[in-house]
Amino acid sequence: MDQVKIFTPASVANVSCGFDVLGFCLDSIGDVMKVSRTKNKGVTIGIINGQELPKDPLKNVASVAASALLKAHPTIGGFQIDIEKRIKPGSGIGSSAASAAGAVFAINELLGKPYSRNELVQYAIAGESLASGAAHADNLAPVLLGGFTLVRSNKTLDIIKLPSPKDLVATIIHPKIELKTIHSRAILKNEIPLKKAVEQWGNLGAFISALYTNDYELLSRSMKDKVIEPTRAILIPKYKEIKQAAIDTGALGSGISGSGPSIYALSKGEFAAKEVGQAMKTYYDEIGLDYEVHYSNINNEGVRVL
Amino acid sequence: MDQVKIFTPASVANVSCGFDVLGFCLDSIGDVMKVSRTKNKGVTIGIINGQELPKDPLKNVASVAASALLKAHPTIGGFQIDIEKRIKPGSGIGSSAASAAGAVFAINELLGKPYSRNELVQYAIAGESLASGAAHADNLAPVLLGGFTLVRSNKTLDIIKLPSPKDLVATIIHPKIELKTIHSRAILKNEIPLKKAVEQWGNLGAFISALYTNDYELLSRSMKDKVIEPTRAILIPKYKEIKQAAIDTGALGSGISGSGPSIYALSKGEFAAKEVGQAMKTYYDEIGLDYEVHYSNINNEGVRVL
Numbered sequence: 334m335d336q337v338k339i340f341t342p343a344s345v346a347n348v349s350c351g352f353d354v355l356g357f358c359l360d361s362i363g364d365v366m367k368v369s370r371t372k373n374k375g376v377t378i379g380i381i382n383g384q385e386l387p388k389d390p391l392k393n394v395a396s397v398a399a400s401a402l403l404k405a406h407p408t409i410g411g412f413q414i415d416i417e418k419r420i421k422p423g424s425g426i427g428s429s430a431a432s433a434a435g436a437v438f439a440i441n442e443l444l445g446k447p448y449s450r451n452e453l454v455q456y457a458i459a460g461e462s463l464a465s466g467a468a469h470a471d472n473l474a475p476v477l478l479g480g481f482t483l484v485r486s487n488k489t490l491d492i493i494k495l496p497s498p499k500d501l502v503a504t505i506i507h508p509k510i511e512l513k514t515i516h517s518r519a520i521l522k523n524e525i526p527l528k529k530a531v532e533q534w535g536n537l538g539a540f541i542s543a544l545y546t547n548d549y550e551l552l553s554r555s556m557k558d559k560v561i562e563p564t565r566a567i568l569i570p571k572y573k574e575i576k577q578a579a580i581d582t583g584a585l586g587s588g589i590s591g592s593g594p595s596i597y598a599l600s601k602g603e604f605a606a607k608e609v610g611q612a613m614k615t616y617y618d619e620i621g622l623d624y625e626v627h628y629s630n631i632n633n634e635g636v637r638v639l
Numbered sequence: 640m641d642q643v644k645i646f647t648p649a650s651v652a653n654v655s656c657g658f659d660v661l662g663f664c665l666d667s668i669g670d671v672m673k674v675s676r677t678k679n680k681g682v683t684i685g686i687i688n689g690q691e692l693p694k695d696p697l698k699n700v701a702s703v704a705a706s707a708l709l710k711a712h713p714t715i716g717g718f719q720i721d722i723e724k725r726i727k728p729g730s731g732i733g734s735s736a737a738s739a740a741g742a743v744f745a746i747n748e749l750l751g752k753p754y755s756r757n758e759l760v761q762y763a764i765a766g767e768s769l770a771s772g773a774a775h776a777d778n779l780a781p782v783l784l785g786g787f788t789l790v791r792s793n794k795t796l797d798i799i800k801l802p803s804p805k806d807l808v809a810t811i812i813h814p815k816i817e818l819k820t821i822h823s824r825a826i827l828k829n830e831i832p833l834k835k836a837v838e839q840w841g842n843l844g845a846f847i848s849a850l851y852t853n854d855y856e857l858l859s860r861s862m863k864d865k866v867i868e869p870t871r872a873i874l875i876p877k878y879k880e881i882k883q884a885a886i887d888t889g890a891l892g893s894g895i896s897g898s899g900p901s902i903y904a905l906s907k908g909e910f911a912a913k914e915v916g917q918a919m920k921t922y923y924d925e926i927g928l929d930y931e932v933h934y935s936n937i938n939n940e941g942v943r944v945l
Contacts, residue, residue, distance in 0.1 A: 485844070486842075522833065523834075527830065535789065538657070539797070560833070
C-alpha cells in the first residue's frame with residue numbers, strides 16, 4: 334500500500350470535571366487526510382485545503398508528529414501529507430490533535446501497523462506539543478482510541494479507554510472568535526484550593542462510574558467544573574447564559590470544550606441534543622456573533638481509513 | 640423487635656488517590672453494638688467495653704448520630720446503646736464512623752427500616768462531625784454500604800457504591816501512637832498545585848475504572864497520592880520505609896489509612912497480603928514501637944445484624 338485516505342475526527346477534551354485527563358471523540362466533524370509514500374526521505378506537506386496552515390514540515394503539526402514516528406521507526410523513502418482541514422484551528426475541538434493523530438495513524442497503516450493505536454499517542458504528542466505548548470494527550474487519546482478516554486498520566490501516557498453510554502449525543506457551538514490553547518492555559522492559576530480539588534475529583538470519579546453503569550442521572554450530577562471554568566468562562570462570549578440554556582433545555586450537562594471557545598453539551602438522544610443546540614445559538618443570534626453548531630454521536634472507533 | 644446486636648466494621652478512607660471521597664469496608668475488625676428500646680425518651684449510653692469513651696449522650700459519637708436520626712423520625716420511648724469497642728479511636732480505620740453508622744443502622748432496624756442504608760449516611764454524619772470536626776462521609780459510606788464507595792459530594796451526600804475485585808485483601812498496620820483526625824487535618828495546606836491535582840484526579844479516575852474492569856495492574860499504577868501523603872507522612876513513624884517494603888513485597892499499593900497513623904496495603908490474595916504484613920512490621924519491631932496488624936477481605940455488605 335503506497336497511499337491511504339483517512340478520516341481523523343474532532344474531539345472534546347477537559348469535559349467539565351476532567352481537566353487535562355478526560356476526552357471524547359466526535360463523529361460528524363473531522364479532517365480528511367491523504368498520506369502517500371514518496372521516493373525522497375522525510376515528510377512533506379502537499380495540498381492543504383480549507384484552512385491556512387504552515388507548509389514548513391518543522392512547523393506543521395501533522396509533519397512534526399509524522400517525523401517523530403519515523404525517527405523511532407526508520408523506513409525507506411518518505412511521505413507526503415495532503416490535508417483537507419475541516420476543523421478550525423483554535424476552535425477548541427482538537428484541531429491540532431486531529432492533524433497529529435491522523436498523520437501517525439496513516440503512516441502506521443502504510444508501514445503495516447507496527448504500532449497499536451495506544452502506542453501511537455507517544456508520537457502524535459510531538460505535534461500536539463508544537464500546537465499547545467504543553468504535552469497533553471487529552472485530545473489525542475479519544476482521536477486514536479475512540480469513545481471516552483482517560484489519561485491517567487500525561488508523563489507516562491498511561492491511557493484508558495472508557496465505555497460510552499450509547500444514547501449520548503454531543504452538541505457543540507463554536508463562536509467564531511479564535512482562542513489559542515497556549516493563551517487560555519496562561520490565565521490558569523498555578524494553585525487551587527484543596528476543597529475545590531476534592532469536589533472536582535469526586536465529580537470525575539462519579540462521571541467515570543456513570544460511564545460504566547449507564548447512569549445518565551449521575552453523569553448529569555457530576556458534569557461540574559469548580560476549578561477551570563470559573564477562570565476561563567470570561568474568555569467566551571455569553572458563556573454562562575449559553576451553558577444555563579443548554580441545561581434548562583434538557584442537556585445532561587454543558588461546559589467548555591477543550592480550552593474553548595467552543596461550548597459543548599451532552600444530551601440523551603438526538604432530539605434532545607438538537608433542542609439544546611437551538612437554545613444555545615439564540616444568544617449568538619441576538620448579539621450577531623457568527624457561529625457554527627455541530628451535532629455528533631460519540632465516535633467509538635476514532636480515526637479510521639476511508 | 641426491642642433489641643438488636645450488630646457488627647459495625649472498620650474502614651479505610653482516603654485510599655491514596657481518593658482523599659475525602661474514596662473508602663472501603665473491612666471485615667475482620669469492627670465493633671459490636673447492642674441497641675435496646677427503653678421506656679424513657681432519648682438516647683443513653685449503657686455499657687462500654689474495650690475503650691474509654693464518653694457516656695454523656697451529647698459527647699458520644701454513637702448517641703449523637705442516633706439522636707440526629709430520632710430528630711427526623713420521632714418515636715415512642717428511647718434507646719440504650721451498649722458498645723463493645725474493638726476499633727481504637729485515633730487509629731485511622733474509622734473508629735468514630737463505625738460507632739455513628741452502627742448506631743443509626745441498629746435503630747433503623749428497630750424502627751422497621753424506614754431508611755435505606757444510603758439515607759442513613761445523613762444522620763450518621765452528625766456523629767462523625769463531632770469526632771473529626773468536619774462532616775466527611777468517606778468512612779461512613781463504606782461502613783453503611785459495604786465494599787468500595789465514592790462520595791461524589793460531601794455537601795449533598797451523593798454516594799456511589801463501586802464494585803470490589805474479589806481477590807483484593809487489605810493489610811493494615813497500626814502503630815500505637817494516637818493521631819486525631821482534627822490534628823492531621825490541620826496540617827494540610829489550603830491550596831495545592833494544579834499540576835498535582837491533575838495527577839491526583841487522573842489516578843482516581845483510573846482507580847475507579849480498574850475496580851469496574853478488575854484490572855489489578857491499573858489499580859496498582861493508580862494507587863498514588865501526590866497531594867496529601869507528602870504532608871502527612873511525617874506524622875507516622877517509618878512511613879516511607881514501611882510503604883516501600885509493602886510494595887517491594889508485592890502489594891498492589893500502600894498508603895495512609897484515613898488520616899493515619901495506620902498504614903494500609905492492598906494485595907491480590909491472602910497469601911500476598913500476609914507476606915506484606917510480615918515485611919511491614921519488621922520496621923516497628925526494630926525500633927520497638929508497639930503495633931497491631933490486621934488482614935481483611937473487602938467487606939461487601941457493610942454493617943450487619945448479628
